Amino acid sequence: MPLLRRLWIYQAERFPLAKTSILLVVFTAASISVSAHLGGRTLPAWSAFATAFLVTWIVFFQLRACDEVKDAEDDRRFRPERPVPRGLLSLRLIVNLGIAGVPVAALVTVLFAPALIWPLALVWAWLAMMSFEFFAPAWLKARPFLYLVSHMAIMPLIDLFVTACEWLPRAGAPPPGLWLFLALSFVNGCVLEIGRKLYGRENERPGVETYSALLGPKHAALAWSACTALAYGLLLGVGNAVSAFLPVAIIGTVALAATLACAARYARNPVGGTQKTVDAMAGLWVLVCYGAAGFAPLLAGGTM
Structure with missing residues (x-):
């Protein structure tokens, strides 16, 4: 089966493009709007919205790649019907696609506002820690609610980056x-x-x-x-x-x-x-x- 066809099947099962894009359009646009209203400012230019959406879309795919890595053994043993364990795509390909998004997201970010690279780096640092299960996978999995908190902590970090697309270039500090x-x-x-x-x-x-x-x-x-x-x-x-x-x-x-x-x-x-x-x-x-x-x-x- 051609690679593009296999990638299309993968997105349908593990990273639905239409559903994800709709959610991220609303998420990024709403976050920027909230930041502007909290700061008493007008909405920013379209470039702020485009930057937030594109970079966040890449980060969410990287989250999916992270899940594929940390769940690889469990998927092989208990969910063999998923795309990677059944051989539709290799884990290396998914990881490489996630890594390829790093320079793209970094370039888009720096072109819009160089200082934004720091909140983005914070997101990637936490994502890297998640990929390695914070270097304590067995301990963390034995505590499911701590596991939940440690992994969901990336959501406000992503939102900090998205809102920073509005407040960082215009005010330099988060709004009250x-x-x-x-x-x-x-x-x-x-x-x-x-x-x-x-x-x-x-x-x-x-x-x-x-x-x-x-x-x-x-x-x-x-x-x-x-x-x-x-x-x-x-x-x-x-x-x-x-x-x-x-x-x-x-x-x-x-x-x-x-x-x-x-x-x-x-x-x-x-x-x-x-x-x-x-x-x-x-x-x-x-x-x-x-x-x-x-x-x-x-x-x-x-x-x-």
């Missing part, structure tokens, strides 16, 4: 209240990660770590709901900080109610159908969160 938005990124990372690891009973398999197997479906659904509720509280704080509390609260409340209802359905009947609903709802929640935080201020007549 940005920590709320970075905390929201961390918690939303947990919402995504837990949501994709709530399995239906028939889909659980030995050697594949899931929160539903670790905690049981009901407690796992409760943990997912708690993360979503915490994200909702942070979203309200961001809405207040960008002077758009009412529209953000309305959108967030509707999304929270839908998410909690989804969690309740899964807890009552943890099967493949409700597993897919939870996974989809986790992504939708994050999309709505960033959309509300970044674009509601525009509707509320905030700074443009």
Whole structure:
């Protein structure tokens, strides 16, 4: 099979281009908008948005490559149907593609604003540590919630870079209240990660770590709901900080109610159908969160 065809199959299974790109367009645009509103500034030029999107897209692919490396042995033993263990593509090719993104992202960053290379370097440093499981893989895997926190910590670092595309060239320092938005990124990372690891009973398999197997479906659904509720509280704080509390609260409340209802359905009947609903709802929640935080201020007549 031609290489391009095999790469296309790989992206469909492991890094869906359309879904990922839509999420990253909303994520990067909303993050830049929040930064500008927190600083009381107009939105920056299109180059800031383009830089943030392109570099973040590369970083997210590198995250996927990192996952392929650290999960290689588990995939070989317990998930042989995945593209790399079944021989569709080699692990070396995926890693090389991730490495090839480094000079591209660095060049795009430096051409836009040379000082931005430092927050990007911070992201890559954490990503490198993640690839080696912080040099304590067995110890970390034995503590799943510490594992979750250590890996999701990269989300606010990525968001720091994205928002820096707005505040670093224009003000030189983060705007007041940005920590709320970075905390929201961390918690939303947990919402995504837990949501994709709530399995239906028939889909659980030995050697594949899931929160539903670790905690049981009901407690796992409760943990997912708690993360979503915490994200909702942070979203309200961001809405207040960008002077758009009412529209953000309305959108967030509707999304929270839908998410909690989804969690309740899964807890009552943890099967493949409700597993897919939870996974989809986790992504939708994050999309709505960033959309509300970044674009509601525009509707509320905030700074443009």
